[in-house]
Amino acid sequence: MKSTPVLLTESNDLTHTHEQSDTAVFGFWIYIMSDTIIFACLFATYAVLHNNTFGGPGARELFNLPFVLTETLILLTSSFTAGLGILAAHRRNKPQVLGWFIASLVLGLSFLALEFHEFSALIHAGHGPSTSAFLSAYFVLVGTHGLHVAIGALWMVLLLVQVARKALTETNVRRLTMLSLFWHFLDVIWILIFTIVYLMAFV
Amino acid sequence: MYTHLPTSQTTPMNRSHGSITSYTTGFIGSLVCTLLAYGLVVSHWATLPIAIGAIVLLAVAQLGIQLVLFLHLGRGGDSWNRAALVFAIIIVSIVVTGSLWIMYNLSARMMPSTAQMYQYMQNQSW
Incomplete structure (x- = not known):
């Protein structure tokens, strides 16, 4: 008789934290949607300016x-390995979570290294962002995406340290859910780029 | 008492967080779309308007695949997520089509080509 009310409040607590978690993820979704609008402005800028090469080489040459x-x-x-990581997080399988997200992190960092190489090659060849309206729009659009990936990678490092040192708590799973949402979103933006x-x- | 707890907790999770099948399908679908679009451009197989239409279509298809299978939209329940997405899509289309429309008109009116300029000067000289 006495244990029933205790269990009931426990289950109420669980659904309560679950609702809170859903609200937090929804809030993060609102952030992602506003970020989409930022990217839309940058895409519109690029679409308007992509022919204004100021006599220099265009996209096809560069x-x-x-x-x-x-x-x-x-x-x-x-993006795929991050998805597998979040599935492992919902099974509360810590080694798999770490494994899949470290794979995502390594791939994300290699993407950043390639993009850095691309940017520095362009700048060293004299095609920096100040050369023409086309290149300004290009560097801002692709650079903003790269900055997002860099911040996502930093977030991933911090979160993985936290998961490795502590357990896969409800809070950490929620954070991983948001991170994977962010990571998938960056892949969606990259398809458009x-x-x-x-x-x-x-x- | 305890037996109903995990089920009430896992049922909505399984629904909204996908499965290994959905992620693998999404990955393979995205891979196919990317490689098809790339092959289409590199091979110069189609003429200009068809090629542009095809790669835009492939990008939209891949967007749909990832929104549904990676970001788990479009499956019942989370209607507020979709409402936010629809709102964002409306703003995005206003910004993009509006910018292109206005700036295309502006440049068409502001900067006549040399040939047009010459024609204009010819007409003016009486």
């Missing part, structure tokens, strides 16, 4: 399509 395809495949795989900035230039 970009290397196989290189960008490599970046795309790396980021896509990274790949199509609009790179593929369109070579059609």
